[in-house]
Amino acid sequence: MTATALTATQLLIVRHHPEPDDITPDVEHKPRYAAMVGPRMIVGCLLVAAAASALAIAMPPAARPVWVAWGSSVMVLVVVDARSTWLPARATILAGASVVTGLAAGALITPTGALPHLLHAGVGSLVAGLLFALLWWTSGSLGFGDVWLAAMVGGLSAAMSPGFWYVSLFAGSAAAAAWGGVTMLLRRRRPSPLGTVFAYGPGLWLGPYCALAWTTLPGVSP
Numbered sequence: 051m052t053a054t055a056l057t058a059t060q061l062l063i064v065r066h067h068p069e070p071d072d073i074t075p076d077v078e079h080k081p082r083y084a085a086m087v088g089p090r091m092i093v094g095c096l097l098v099a100a101a102a103s104a105l106a107i108a109m110p111p112a113a114r115p116v117w118v119a120w121g122s123s124v125m126v127l128v129v130v131d132a133r134s135t136w137l138p139a140r141a142t143i144l145a146g147a148s149v150v151t152g153l154a155a156g157a158l159i160t161p162t163g164a165l166p167h168l169l170h171a172g173v174g175s176l177v178a179g180l181l182f183a184l185l186w187w188t189s190g191s192l193g194f195g196d197v198w199l200a201a202m203v204g205g206l207s208a209a210m211s212p213g214f215w216y217v218s219l220f221a222g223s224a225a226a227a228a229w230g231g232v233t234m235l236l237r238r239r240r241p242s243p244l245g246t247v248f249a250y251g252p253g254l255w256l257g258p259y260c261a262l263a264w265t266t267l268p269g270v271s272p
Contacts, residue, residue, distance in 0.1 A: 174208020
């Protein structure tokens with residue numbers, strides 16, 4: 051029920067989110083948020099949230115709350131990014147709040163103790179956010195919403211383990227680069243007004259799931 055509620059709330063926020071007032075070149079090509087949240091997106095997001103929630107239930111109890119948030123409110127956020135290349139501010143706030151709440155809830159029941167759990171998550175979030183803030187500052191290829199999303203990745207993955215943090219960020223960046231490469235190839239055949247602009251968020255979101263798949267391989271420790 052939590053995943054469904056978070057997904058529905060996030061979809062409602064996106065549907066009623068004000069349009070950006072930026073004057074960046076790609077604003078005029080962005081689909082309107084209200085038009086974006088239609089029946090197909092609603093059903094699709096609810097199905098993904100249900101699958102992600104089922105996966106979270108199979109994890110250790112301390113990890114479940116934050117993974118439920120990752121597969122619901124954060125998932126809707128990156129779907130919007132994939133369709134528009136924008137991460138709406140209010141939806142980003144809900145996603146971040148749900149991740150923080152999930153980490154805090156997990157800390158209360160983690161075997162290693164609440165303080166180490168939160169400390170690892172906080173440091174992982176800070177370092178990941180700073181790394182992506184540096185990329186945002188120097189390259190201009192990221193939006194600042196991607197910095198916040200990277201901080202969420204860092205918090206979730208560092209709460210699992212240091213190795214999980216590294217794999218999540220690496221896999222997420224690789225997935226985002228692959229997403230961009232495919233986008234560029236498709237646009238050679240079907241040009242888009244967005245030019246070279248593509249969504250980085252979906253790749254980052256996939257990073258922790260890639261790390262989860264990696265750590266289930268024989269001989270690989272989390």
